[in-house]
Amino acid sequence: MNLILTPIGRFLHRIRHLLPHYQRYRRAFVWGFLLLIATNASAALIPYLMKLAIDTLQRGEGMTDVKTYALLLALLAVLTALLRIRARTHVFRIGREVERDMRNLYHAQLQDLEAPLFDHARTGDLVSRGIGDITALRMFMGPGFLQLTNASLVYILVLPAMLWLNPWLTLMALLPLPFVVIAARQLTKRLYRYSRMVADRFGGLTAFVQESVAGMGVIRTYAREDAWNQRFYEETDKLYATQQDHARLQGMFQPLMLFSGGLGAWIILAVGGPGVVQGNLTVGDFVAFTGYLTLMIQPTVALGWILTVMQRGLAAIDRLSEVLDITPSNADHPQQALHPEPTTPYAIEIRHLNFFYQQDRRIAPRSKEAAPSHAVTTAAGDGTEPAAVQTLHDITLTVPHGHFVGLAGRIGSGKSTLLRCLSRTYPIPQGSLFLDGVDLAHVPEAQLRQHLTMTPQESLLFSRPLLENLLYGQPDEDEACAWEAARNAAFDEEVEGMPQGMETLIGERGITLSGGQRQRAALARALVVNPRILLLDDIFSSVDARTEAHILNALLDRPDRPTMVMVCQRVAALHRADTIYLMDQGRICETGNHQSLMQSSSLYQALHTEMQRKEQLEEMEQPEVQP
Ligand SMILES: Nc1ncnc2c1ncn2[C@@H]1O[C@H](COP(=O)(O)OP(=O)(O)OP(=O)(O)O)[C@@H](O)[C@H]1O
Incomplete structure (x- = not known):
């Protein structure tokens, strides 16, 4: 029990500043979730209808049934598209609303911070947390939630349908899946590390630009433009190098997922093809299988993107928590009103x-892997x-x-x-x-x-x-x-x-x-x-x-x-x-x-x-x- 609770508890603690938003928008999230279920259920029906239509054709039955299936398929395609549009706009809006609320919260927190922090924090870094990191949070809460839910629902809805059609072929088609999971686990930590580094470097660069603009007069007075530019190039080079590492990692993931999808398709052909010839599988089953696999490939391929958005979002929430966790030193002091008129000499x-x-x-994390309660720390x-x-x-x-x-x-x-x-x-x-x-x-x-x-x-x-x-x-x-x-x-x-x-x-x-x-x-x-x-x-x-x-x-x-x-x-x-x-x-x-x-x-x-x-x-x- 403890084993399960500890990581979940740690995760909830980590996203503690987001929990009030999940609470506030819970109806919107539930509605978005229902829309996604409807979208995926509707999409999952299409391969099944295809199977029924093809099986009907194969049996040489009347054209009326086939026309009915064709009409149903067209209606289902339109319904799926409409539901998908509705679900996407709805979930994206939640992301925007959380983004707006977080910006307001962060700005209000900056008003409460005390002078010592501003003495040592870099203004540009604080700005980049309030802009770049909150945008990353929007991606986490909106498109990230959408893709993650979508991927989960596709697996939940499509997998039983495939198992029902042919358990053996399903198991064979999903053989590459464990490798995908292992690869994802391996890449997740590194993705977080690079996401955090990119965000930190970006914060440093914003601080640099801010100082350059504020100090333009001094730079010109001492004719230091070239040297200053050189230092800026070095900073952008560092950011570029980290972004490259990040992109390389992300770039590896998508081909890996596509390859696993392709492998699944090959297995279906290699194992399912002879099944059709031997009569163990109808052509309709075969087509439905291919349709389901296609449905599964899209979220599987998007897994790399989902992981990137999630890890970037977690890096963003860690960086924002470092600021949001700071409490003014007198916050716990009892309050005592001043008298309206002087009472002492x-x-x-x-x-x-x-x-x-x-x-x-x-303002900095305690360790490389952001710890939950850090906020203010030493050099x-x-x-x-x-x-x-x-x-x-x-x-x-x-x-x-x-x-x-x-x-x-x-x-x-x-x-x-x-x-x-x-x-x-x-x-x-x-x-x-x-x-x-x-x-x-x-x-x-x-x-x-x-x-x-x-x-x-x-x-x-x-x-x-x-x-x-x-x-x-x-x-x-x-x-x-x-x-x-x-x-x-x-x-x-x-x-x-x-x-x-x-x-x-x-x-x-x-x-x-x-x-x-x-x-x-x-x-x-x-x-x-x-x-x-x-x-x-x-x-x-x-x-x-x-x-x-x-x-x-x-x-x-x-x-x-x-x-x-x-x-x-x-x-x-x-x-x-x-x-x-x-x-x-x-x-x-x-x-x-x-x-x-x-x-x-x-x-x-x-x-x-x-x-x-x-x-x-x-x-x-x-x-x-x-x-
Ligand atoms: N934000 C700060 N962080 C750390 N040390 C500081 C800070 N501000 C001032 N000091 C240090 O505190 C000491 C007193 O500074 P303070 O500004 O109070 O002096 P002052 O008498 O007002 O000087 P001046 O007449 O030049 O304004 C100085 O040694 C200064 O370096």
């Missing part, structure tokens, strides 16, 4: 926060915990409601990482970060995003009209709200100057805007949400100092100003900060305001002087600044 409280970046946390592919590097050390701080906190420190001191933790972009430990006294790890995602907005260093804009980008977090707001936010971000005048104003279509990732415009558009997008807490990570790096000061002053002078934590790179921001946390090597080394730090911290003094010098140079280079 601190909007933000951080207690002894330690944070580690995982190294080389990539070694052994599923052990990836190495981690501690980036934040024992951070403790508080931010009272409405305060403006500045983070300062040298490059790589951990400022952005701290903001990423605060915005829960990265998984955070429980009991370390609190919003309004509620453990951040327990705050429901949707609520968190209404209360807290983070604008990172490099903000992405979507290839949509500017208005849609600005209202992205509050799509129900009207255009007036977008204009107000643009005004607060000192971006409104430039929008007015654009020929299509708010309806201006933004290029991919905001490419058609200048760096400074992109940053202010991203700030305006955050302001539309009107969050209680605003996290700003060095978002003025492409904006001149005066514009930065202008925006910041306007923001801070608002009576309803949010609690703000900002990575400060300019002196004006530091001067306005209620509290400055000075960071060094992942630690908070000094705390105070500008005046107190100028007196107590040599690191702060040095940073401040550097900033001042940089700003003076900037002013000299760019005398024309925006208001």
